[in-house]
Amino acid sequence: MDQASMKPSPKGVWSRLALWKKILVGMILGVIAGSLMGPDAELLKPIGTLFVNAIKMLIVPLVFCSLVVGVTSMQDTRKMGRIGAKSIVIYLGTTAVAISVGLGLSHILAPGAGLGMTASAAAADAKEAPTLVQTILSLIPNNPISALAAGNILQIIVFALGLGVALNLCGEKGKPAVQVFESLAEAMYKLTELVMKLAPYGIFGLMAWVAGKYGLEILLPLFKVIGVAYLGSVILVLLFYPAVIQVVGRLNPVPYIKGIMTPAAVAFTTTSSSGTLPASIKCAREDLGVSKGVSSFVLPLGATINMDGTALYQGVAALFVAQAFGIQLEFADYVTIVMTATLASIGTAGVPGAGLIMLSLVLTTVGLPMEGLAIIAGIDRILDMARTTVNVCGDLMVSVLVGRSEGELDESIYYRAEGENLKVKEETA
Template identity: 40%
Template sequence: MTETETKKRKLGLTSVILISLGLGIVCGVLIHYFMPGGFVRDALLVDGVFYVIGQGFIRLLQMLVVPLVFCSIVCGAAAIGDVKTLGTVGVKTLLFYLCTTALAISIALTVGNIINPGRGVDMSSIASSDPSTLATASETSIAETLLNIIPKNPIGAAANGDMLCVIFFALFVGIILAILGRRVETVHKFFTQFNDIMMQMTSMVMHVAPFGVFCLLSRTFANIGFSAFLPMVKYVLGVLIALACQLFLTYMILLFVLARVSPFKFMKKFVAVMLFAFSTATSNATIPLNIETLEKRMGVDRRISSFTIPLGATINMDGTAIMQGVAVIFTAQLFGVPLGPVEYVTVIATATLASIGTAGVPSVGLITLSMVFNSIGLPLEGIALIMGIDRILDMCRTAVNITGDAVCTIVVAKQEGCVDLGKFNDPSAGSDLEEVRMAS
């Protein structure tokens, strides 16, 4: 392979999506400010072509979620083999996810109190949505939340997209496959081959990713332009600062301290996955690319990543938790609701709980945010106020979510001796990954 060919392969997926992302933003802004409203712009272009292609791409990704997560976790749990090792990996992963989520909310609350995003905001300048159109999360006790993890009907849970139930049942199946070993080799092979089918299907869907990204961003900016950001710039800034702290401080320190690997090399190799997550605003869509990048570019054993990454896409929502923390401060200040130590502790506990089981699909954080608001008596109208600009922030927090999954995977894999450091430190390792995916 020549040096020129290597460079081309490095530019594959990342370059195409980046170009689509940039063109989508430019196109949307031009349409919003320079194209007169009417049938052609609104009905035919924005709510016609852009909406159908963009949402069609999202639906393709959603179509893959349940079978992809189920097969990945079954295969991951079965591949680890030793039940004791599986239990160790599972406990470490769960603790890591819960601790980083609680830390993320704490960072968000701190940043929120420093920036004070809700003070000095002119509510008359903000176009609010009708709060009655917002689905609210019903208040559920911790006991019921834990019980709801166990599916009454696994088939029904899969049909309804209840991901915690799907993960629980998949783990159960994977553990049994590991225990029975050769006696269920045929079943194990079925899940392995079906997992390969889902990975290939995802690769095929990726062929339309640039078009989907272009249409999603074009429609977003054609509808809101830049004007929606101006009245709420402090809120947006607060979320972005908290996300940056979690990404560049928390995660990088954890990588360096717990895994003893270079955060800079990690970021350089992981940027393509972050960019794709940012473009699609869905954690589940990044599962195959995340697993392949960790295995081929960073030397992480697939037995670990195929277990931790799908699990993280469902229960590890640090970016979403950060949005919820800043939104709490923003809304409390906006409506003059005082918050004390008890309320802050309640927010941390509730938001951590709410992030577990949050589906990895666009804007679902707004739904679980109502659970957090209800826990401390904040008005739901605050959620309606931030709905208009949530799409952009959703893209940013999704990139943080999937980075947290990858960091956890590397930390756990390193402690289990399942990381090839030679491959991790090799800048050319897996450099053909993106080109292969585009050509597959």
């Protein structure tokens, strides 16, 4: 046998690559293609659009079936309430930390200083965020079928929770329906696996379009604010989340960091927490060892109410606008920004353009020019990549913590990639 025949073919090498590595290759090739093609890279956008549409196709049935299965797997309704309470408390706490990180970095690095922004820019139109009362009233769908068709995630979650509890209370009579939802959930997981095989190609198209549209000519004037936002994102994902897992969860964070690679890459390129949900659920179950019940409950909830990355973005953007317009903020303004963004994260998470909506709330609350929205909107897509990645990584961190606290984290799966050495080191530390 000659030496040439022993070399693996490119196709064979590609098939053996891990999914996140394929996605990384797609991202890099997309950036190169977009940089070379410029505006003509718009021609490649349909490839990414097809992938995003396929992901969106999964969201409603996956969330609905996963939640019903998650609730019915918890025969103890008190346990469900306990898990929900834990998740919400952790989500709100990490959101407050995230916006504090954004404010702190922006105060130190001053991304808006010297940019010479003026109020002459046209203000972006922002959709009005719902009030607390409106949010509460809109939780119950008038027609659950309409909620499913419209993709109203909050209403879908409420209906799925109610249906799951009702099926549990039905006892034996509810078991046939539970089996149907379990079969549908498994079918959605398999469909997710098939769709995810298209991720490298779809992400290539998306990144080519982004690189072609947002070239250096657009990024350079605002490079500093982008850098601050990305630095804050790295601090949260690689320092804060692992520290919480190690201190609170008493787990070695290295498997967590390695396990989140694929959903993080999907989140970065699709800029959709809900769109990344299929990859997040797959990761939590197969790579991090979180049980089906916990992952099916915590992750859809997090995709709806957890806004760590968006909160970080609020802190950076608010101070950037203040510095760009030469407005001095007091300590009380900083506290107000933290409280507003944290509480608004639940009410606006399910609204299209949630990042800009939350920013409009923050700017209005502390009296900053609304023209700042137009400035930030120009680079919103670039910032959205980072904040969505943080949102998704935060969701997965909470799923690990809740699974660990409930005794529903399979450590043999969690430590599988690293072997037992990490677990031994963690237990002896």
